[in-house]
Amino acid sequence: MTRTVLRGGRVLDGTGALPADGDVAIEHGRIAEVGPGLDGDTEIDVTGRTILPGFLDCHVHVVFSGVDPFRMQHEPFSYQFYAAARNLAATVDTGVTTVRDAGGADAGMKKALSDGLIEGPRLRTAITVLGQTGGHTDGWSASGETVRLLVPHPGRPDMIVDGPDEMRRRVRELVRAGADVIKICTSGGVLSPSDDPRHGHFSPEEIEVCVAEAAAAGLGVMAHAQGTAGIKNAVRAGVHSIEHGVHLDDEAIELMLARGTWLVPTLIAGRALLRDVDTGATRLPPAVLDKARAVTAEHLASIRRAVDAGVPIALGTDSGVFPHGSNLDELALLGEAGLSPVDALRAGTARAAQLLGLGDELGTVEPGKIADLVVVDGDPLDLTGYGKRITEVFQSGHLVRSR
Template identity: 60%
Template sequence: MARTLIRGGTVVDGRGGEPAAADVAFEDGRIVEVGPGLDGDEAVDAAGMTVLPGLFDCHVHVTMDGPDLLRSLGQPFSYQFFRAAANLSATLDCGITTVRDAGGADLGVKTAVDDGLVEGPRMQIAITILSQTGGHNDQWVPSGCSLELVGGGHPGQPSPIVDGPEEMRRKVRELVRAGADVIKVCTSGGVLSPRDDPRHPHFRDDELLVCVTEAAAADRFVMAHAQATDGIKAAIRTGIRSVEHGIFLDDEAIAMMLERGTWLVPTLVAPHAVLEAAAGGARVPPESLRKAEEVVGHHADSFARAVAAGVRIAMGTDSGVGVHGTNLTELELMAKGGMAPLEVWRATTSSAAELMGLGDELGALEPGKRADVVLLAGDPTDLGDLKARIRGVWKDGARLR
């Protein structure tokens, strides 16, 4: 395979180092050299551009397309898979070459990407979001109907509802059998679920300990939808690797995260996306709209305090609640919350790779890493209008954008 050279750009290595003028050379899908004065068989002029590692989004839902429940219910069952293909393509347009799907995509979606049938970022998948009865992924509504939107909708998705340690043990094993790379569990209520409260903790420690133990036996991490303070603490206490959202953090929870090394995936853009969708005419249930309005301020404050304390942070958006392809808006919100631009890039590259267990292969511009590379017009410290500034995207050395 030809040796490709990206020449004359400003390299952001993904490790937090200062941007520096350098070339990046890759061959056979791997980075082989980074430095000045390199040569190659095919050269790309990156003058005036920033060269970044392929970006990550650690919290997406590629089979979902916004919070308008009635619209989703009016679509044929198989439509979600075609929608996923379009959403994966839109994500790749952002320079995001790796995602963690936090519920919805099944093994077929991931395999279609791996086999080249669908163009998109490489994926880790949770398949089904585990919820207690009456929890965040229990879509029972007062009419008596149950609207299985994120998991349990077909043979590739085990049912999401689990109560008690032994049910939890079996459910984790079912998910591993179905192809889950990561286990997702709801340790609190949420915004879009109809019959719970984001301030209430869900699952007891004995259930969560079984979840983590069974996942670890299969070499899987656990991620927790955790908005309530007590639900966040339960996730940390039982060894869950990442807290997703973290809306109601208090000082004790932050101290626990620091002690345990627990990751925060903030998804700051998610409640804003719900409000924007409603303003644009989406039929968001009134209770969900109320909850979104209530949590925005708490979410920003919790994130800022976590940043100031030094909590480990990886970028995630909850895209699927918001519009796929607008993922990079999250980076501006992270900067507003107190992260320096290079810290934001690190959270979106090497830190995200470490969270997902991919740090040996991805997340930095270093010899030996996979050749996932992004070209961005302009200054890397300017986080505005990022998607419009993407000029090139390579995944495993192949130029896709």
């Protein structure tokens, strides 16, 4: 038995406590002990730095490497899977040790990670994204051509469903394909060419069928929901989390509080997308670009209202819409939305683990938990440039990154 001790630093354990001096001992891939003056067979000096739980990102797309539709039309189908290996490695590099993929990654990618064929964070998968005809997952354009962001394959069912019966069947297909969560679009979106983010999508009955079928298989539902009507319909139907939440009003916030619905803001997504357009890294149709600008202007104010009201927040980024590896830039934006530094960090650790159903194993630095840990240089309560200050990343007690 080898006992490794991270010695000489401080611990910010994710429980809501402030940083305190202490060591962390690791045995058999788990946290064995936390406290001062610990001994081990191997010691790693982290003097002047702080140990935190590994971060969790509750909304990524690992098969996307930016969403330039012109480029994506000319990439071979299998290219996305090789790119995903690079994207997963960039994600763990930045200190994110667990992600929930919100559409794209399939069971094969999850197995490749668990078997050690590729490296990256622990992976929870939605596999595909369900939307209605003319909705956020419909790539139909005015020319009559269709450009799909996620092309179906044997392990990834089609995205478009209409009516309760189709919804029921498609959710069952996703359960069969190994989904850990079901992703549904109850409003329009930005990147889809022919819809409006403010409009609600799917009937209440369709959403209720989705939630019921997922629940029958022990799964929750995450809802892409930007418009107010789509948010309310999703919450009333019993979805587990609202993704984006761009146009929240008081009634929507009250519903979320009453039902314990989580909010995953993805504040960085719109800003990063517009940045990439401005630098020429991404090309978007004018109508899509107009939507991106309009959504970004409203988004932060909406999330501030939710934070003020006490809606439970978990970190998510929509990485893949923009390049992977800047996930922890979301922390500073959560601070802008009104979360304290400790609460913003909890949103990316303990709270995110709770949302994903992993709170018994991950998200805090406590004895018995899996030793997914990061070490950060500088002030751990300074949320700026966080990913660049991560010096070590551990998964199950193994040092996987060291700068």
